[in-house]
Amino acid sequence: MTLLAFILALFGFNLLCITTGRNATSILSTPLSQSLRRLLTTCAWLLLALSLWPMLLKTDIAIGLVNWAMLLTGSATVVIILLSYRPHYLAWLVRPLRPWLS
Amino acid sequence: MKFDKPRSLRKSMTWVHTWTGLPLGWLLFAIFVTGTLSFYRLEITQWMQPETQQASIYDQGQGLSTATKLLEQYASDAEFWSIGFPTARNPLYQLRWRAPEDKSGPENAKGKAKSNAKGNANGHAQGNGKDKPQRGSNNGHNATSADTAAKKTNAEQSQPAESHLAKGADGDKIKPQQGHRGMMQLSLDPATGQVITPRETAGGEFLYRFHFQLYGMHWSIGRTIVAIATFFMFTAIITGVIIHRNIFKDFFSFRPRKGQRSWLDAHAATSVIALPFHLILTFSGLLFLAGQLLPMVAGAAYNGDPRGFLRDYRGFGAEQAAPNPNAAKLVDISAIALDALKRSPAGIDSINIKRPGKADAEISVTTPEGSLFSGKQSLASLQYNGVTGDFIPATSKEHSAAETIWKFMLSAHMGLFTTPVIRALLFLSGVLGSVMIASGLVMWLVARQREREKLGYLPRGHRLVEQLNVAAIAGLLSALGAYFWFNRMLPADMVDRSHWEINGFFAVWGLCLLHAIVRPHLKAWREQLSLATALLITIPLLDPLTGGNFIWQNWLQGQFAIIGFDLTAFALGLGLLYATLQVKHKLAKAEVTKAVPPASR
Structure with a gap:
């Protein structure tokens, strides 16, 4: 369950990272269209919100939230390290979308 | 910064951030690093006692009978026993007990506890059961316990089958370790039941204590210093959030090897991604030490009854029935362990026995599952009657809001509820926090490079x-x-x-x-x-x-x-x-x- 939540959060941060700010250009060679960016951002936030759900299955809400916060920290760390040193790895998640990118 | 003209909020906050961060930053770094290591303080202590690496496997249940016998032998007059089961965090059985306290004064009692235990150990090492005269002035109920102790040990020594006990009698050193407040401790290899005597070490405990009360000064002064430093930390965190302009836009930006830009990025990134950790840990740390900064408040509100305050705030110190001095045989602990394993498939963390050998003995079995309101370790526990062995279903108690918040903060701060993964993430967050402080300290210099060149x-x-x-x-x-x-x-x-x-x-x-x-x-x-x-x-x-x-x-x-x-x-x-x-x-x-x-x- 923790793993599922971790993956959800990781994907969420990954998408958020692709769509926000100045990072998009370093990850993707082509810029995103406005509507696609908005869609991906929404998906990113949905994934992040969804990652809370597996954490609440086993523990009550108080402890679940703390665990979730720790999980977000962990997944964000992974994304930031990848972005700094291997940005192209982050493009993997949107690769299926390539036909629509331009 | 001069205070003679109006500034934007962000600029003023930057000033506050800089000057709350710097002066105690060095101390805060030490607190953060030792505190982060405290998440693994059991593991650190274990590493620092390489003797424990002789033990091979974890298993539940085996070795319990040995543990019980050793407790009966060494701690028959103790008011409290605890058998810690081998877990992933500690591979040995840990036997702990507290020697009875004397009414004459705490100092006296401590000394006596020591000599008592020594007397016991010596007595057994020589193979005679006459340790009774070595006890100091016994009052009535101590005498009965001493009697039962003598009887029990005599009975045990007439059973030659116990190989490890026989070893003890041969003069092989079984020396219980002295812990805090008269607690005695023995460690057992779970596979063989052999007593392992680890070396004396300050262990992870030193790092843990250092992170909230420093070292080499009275604990009260140390805690006050740490509380003030925590206040500075909290202020720095809040002002840091205010001055961080594009919290989402810059969320993922870390640009290495770009001088001051990189330092700022590293500082911001480590702060933001572990922000929940920084906020909760700093705030709860402040809460634990609040009494240190404002000691009079509780006294005034409770009319000089500090126990009342603690009862409402931490859920301690509920009134207890007067102890029953009559002796009664303790129920078989392995039967309790079996029953507990049936009720809790996750296993057993420890078995704690209050007033063993008395008519009102109580047994509580803690399991590895987290639970906010039970016991010190925030682990769920099962209660048993210590004489009949009956299971006592938990009664739901009312908890005050203050107690709920206190327990939550305590569990969150100390990572009491965690799975190994979450513990690792807490550790990671602590490392990020340490990097945050270190990069902030370095940045103070980097940001002033131009000024120096000028x-x-x-x-x-x-x-x-x-x-x-x-x-x-x-x-x-x-x-x-x-x-x-x-x-x-x-x-x-x-x-x-x-x-x-x-x-x-x-x-x-x-x-x-x-x-x-x-x-x-x-x-x-x-x-x-x-x-x-x-x-x-x-x-x-x-x-x-x-x-x-x-x-x-x-x-x-x-x-x-x-x-x-x-x-x-x-x-x-x-x-x-x-x-x-x-x-x-x-x-x-x-x-x-x-x-x-x-x-x-």
Whole structure:
């Protein structure tokens, strides 16, 4: 369950990272269209919100939230390290979308 | 900053952020680092007692009968027994008991507890059961317990089948370790039931205590200092959030090797991604130490009844029935363990027996499952009657809001509820927090580089910050590495061993401070970082060469805590090696371009 939540959060941060700010250009060679960016951002936030759900299955809400916060920290760390040193790895998640990118 | 003209909020907050962060930043770094290590303080203590690496496997249930017999032998008159089961965090059975307290005064009782236990151990080592005269003035109920003790031990010694007990009688040293407040402790190998006597060590406990009450001063003063530092930390966090302009836009930006930009990025990134951790841990830390800063408030509100305050606030100290002095035989503990295993499939964490051998004995079995409101460890527990062995279903109690918040903060701060993954993430967040503080401290200097170049010389204040930065960051890490080395290098049976470990820690730290004062800035960084690297990166080798095992042996024995320690130290060493090389690179560059004024070196 923790793993599922971790993956959800990781994907969420990954998408958020692709769509926000100045990072998009370093990850993707082509810029995103406005509507696609908005869609991906929404998906990113949905994934992040969804990652809370597996954490609440086993523990009550108080402890679940703390665990979730720790999980977000962990997944964000992974994304930031990848972005700094291997940005192209982050493009993997949107690769299926390539036909629509331009 | 001058206060003569109006500023924007962000600018004023930047000023507050800088000047709350810097003055206590060095102390906060030490608090953060030792606090982060405290998440693994059991593992650290275990590493520092390589004797525990003789034990091979975890298992539940075996060794319990041995444990019970040893407790009956050594602690028959104790008011409290605890049998800690082997878990992933500690592979040994841990037997603890508290020797009875005397009414004449706490000091007296402590001394007596010691002599009592010694008397007991000696008595058994010589193989005679006559330890009764060695007890001091017994009042009525102690005398009965002594009687039962004598009877029990006599009965036991007439059973020659117990190999380990026979060993004890042969004069093989079974020496219980003395803990805090008269607690005695024995460790058992879960596979063989053999008593393992680990070396004396300050262990993770020293680091844990240091992070909230420092060392070498009265605990109250230490805690007050830490509380004030925590206040500064909390202020710095809040102002930091306010001044961080594009929290989402910059969320993921870390641009390495770009001078001040990179430092700012590193500082912001480590702050933001672990922000929940920083906020909760700092706030709860402040909450724990609140009584230290405002001691009169509780007294005034509760009319001088501190127990009432504690009862409402922490859920301690509920009134208890008067103890029943009549003796009664304790129920068979293995039967209780079996029943508890049926009720809790997750296993048993520990079995705690209050007033063993008395008519009102109580047994509580804690399980590894987290639960906010039960007991000290925030673990769920099952209650049993200690004489009949009946299961007592839990009664739901009312909890005040203050108690709920207190318990939640305590569990969150200490990671009491965690799974191994979450514990690792808490540790990671702690590391990020330490990097945050360190990068903030370095940034103070980096941000003022221009100013220095304009001045053409190094102001005294800047030099002071340079010196303290090196000593507080690289020096502390070296001292930590040295602490683990001292642990393994000092003779295992040395008198006052734990004190010498701590002395070694502070000696190395002090030397690092002197070194940082004497040497030029970057050279001091390079040398101290190299020292810390060398001390930490070699730990996986130090362990097997000084009484422990190689990593693969530990893997086979299931000693994963030790493997984790070795690998974490190695990884930290690698990180420090990288930092050392960066500094070296910078030094080389600075030497090539002599145009840079010597001040900035």
